[in-house]
Amino acid sequence: MQVKNIAIMGAGLVGSLLSMYLKKHGYQVTVYERRPDYRKAENYGGRSINLAISERGWKGLAGVGLEEMVREIAIPMPGRMIHDVQGNLNFQPYGKPGEAINSVSRGGLNVMMIDAAEKAGVTYLFEQRIMEIDPSGKKAMMEDMSTGRHYTLEPDLIIGADGAYSLVRYAMLKTDRFDYSQAYEAHGYKELTIPAGPNGSFLIDRDALHIWPRKQFMLIALPNIDGSFTCTLFFSLEGKESFEAIKTLADLDAFFDTYFPDVKSLIPDLHHDFFANPTGLLMIVKCFPWSHGNTMLIGDAAHAIIPFYGQGMNCGFEDCTVLDTLIEEFNHDWSKIMPAYERLRKPNSDAIADLAKLNFIEMRDLVADADFQFKKRIAAKVSALHPDRFIPVYSMVSFSHLPYKDALSEYHRQDAVLTEILGWPEIENRWETDYLPQIAERLFNK
């Protein structure tokens, strides 16, 4: 199947990156986006929402020459800063010295990518909504939202990069043997802001991802370059302690006074933001196959995951770098590229979905747990002594390009080994001395 012109549905982070890779391969690429051009939006640059980029994301950006530009607007976060209820702080590095995940403005990144893609020759059409895909998978029914006009597109290839609620995927639901599952989390999220201090100063440590773990819920904060922090409260949607249960300003004050006393004074607009900002929902989507006829899915449209490993976008960017390689390997024959792409990516996107669920428990609960911290210390020590033979799971996911599915297998193996080691006699006193060689031997990556 030879392809000349490609329509990408969705100008989000993944659609925009993909458009640049496809352009690089010589295709005619048009991106259709239902929203108005973000760059003209009046409140663009207003409330800052950020996300964490790690190694897989950087690779995706580097492949289209954007890494350096994005690094200029990114803040490295070499570890998590844990805040307990008493206000005590505990910094836990994510990896080796020099390794960090990076906080970047979602809007800023998206705009940078659209500008770069247009410069490279990609056409962007805003306020154009995909409504339906023809059952053959070859035609897209569109709506021009500025005029209400309906029209049909028949490009050589249609790529659904239209996010977690993908309409392209919805059309695939009606095709034979399409597996699909969608599950909402019991937790939702709300964004709040710690503004910058005097002269753009940071009111809490800039160089960390801050976590206030409270077992069944948590608050996190990521730094922005203007000195502010975007906080996200992950909290049950319903129940005794939940978004639903906080009905009044007094409820909200009592909740923050009990669980986040050190943060309350840092969020001056707490009352307004909590009730005015929407409560976001979290959903996991798994489906297969990711292609039908001349249509395929990428990014959240193919695999929406929960955000607790900070990998949704990173995984979508890896989809792009994998496709980039396959286009070369199969010499632009999309009848071979599409099946190879979905076969390679599906086990990995399933694995990162599972790892993200496990990491939620780790973030909201275990980071404050003594056994968990001890396991981390042991793993960090072995990794420092034997960097070539032992990579902790967090580093595999965030600082390497090893397949997510291998990181998931290692998660289960390493956790079982560490749990057993914790039961060894006098482990607290002996782990760094006579036990260390045995511990290392047991932990080395298989």
Ligand SMILES: Cc1cc2nc3c(=O)[nH]c(=O)nc-3n(C[C@H](O)[C@H](O)[C@H](O)COP(=O)(O)OP(=O)(O)OC[C@H]3O[C@@H](n4cnc5c(N)ncnc54)[C@H](O)[C@@H]3O)c2cc1C
């Ligand atoms: C709270 C939260 C925190 C997160 N933090 C991180 C993080 O730290 N690191 C990380 O890697 N990931 C993170 N993620 C995940 C990340 O946001 C997503 O994985 C990423 O945005 C997916 O990109 P995408 O381009 O596939 O989809 P989207 O970003 O959702 O873009 C889809 C685009 O398609 C457009 N669209 C939708 N329907 C249509 C239609 N019918 N016609 C035309 N256009 C359409 C939309 O307007 C949008 O522009 C987080 C997610 C959440 C919810």
